[in-house]
Amino acid sequence: QITLYEDRFQGRHYECSSDHPNLQPYLSHCNSVRVDSGCWMLYELPNYSGLQYFLRCGYYADHQQWMGLSDWVRSCRLILYNPQASSHRLRIYDPEDYRGQMVEITEDCSCLHDLCRASYLASLTI
Incomplete structure (x- = not known):
């Protein structure tokens, strides 16, 4: 609450x-x-x-x-947090409003810049 x-x-x-x-x-x-x-x-x-x-x-x-x-x-x-959840998916988009180039991440990532090769990350969904 x-x-x-x-x-x-x-x-x-x-x-x-x-x-x-x-x-x-x-x-x-x-x-x-x-x-x-x-x-x-x-x-x-x-x-x-x-x-x-x-x-x-x-x-x-x-x-x-x-x-x-x-x-x-x-x-x-x-x-909401569920430690028993078996999988998570993070989708990162270059332009705003969830359009354009998208990268999906399902595991830990120590450096988003290296993974995405994008200069600007504007929106994401989990």
């Missing part, structure tokens, strides 16, 4: 226990966050877009503690 607060752990707040594509109706901004369980990805824009911020369990008194550039949080997603 995650709780997003407009002020420093007080005032208007919103609690989430699952993915939420649009937080705008509930909060005008987000100055602090309490993550009670799981890992979460916060997004600057609705529909899981814009800048992303990964948060683990803990207290984040202001957006700078999660390396946020502003106090805008417009969507959030619970990051």
Whole structure:
């Protein structure tokens, strides 16, 4: 569970226990966050877009503690982790919007640049 607060752990707040594509109706901004369980990805824009911020369990008194550039949080997603999962697949794309040249990774990779030979990686799917 995650709780997003407009002020420093007080005032208007919103609690989430699952993915939420649009937080705008509930909060005008987000100055602090309490993550009670799981890992979460916060997004600057609705529909899981814009800048992303990964948060683990803990207290984040202001957006700078999660390396946020502003106090805008417009969507959030619970990051599911299953250590028993037998396979993972990461697809990395050169241009944005999951188009164009794609490289698929199914094993550990110590250097993406050597594997992809791309100067700019713009989007990915897991």
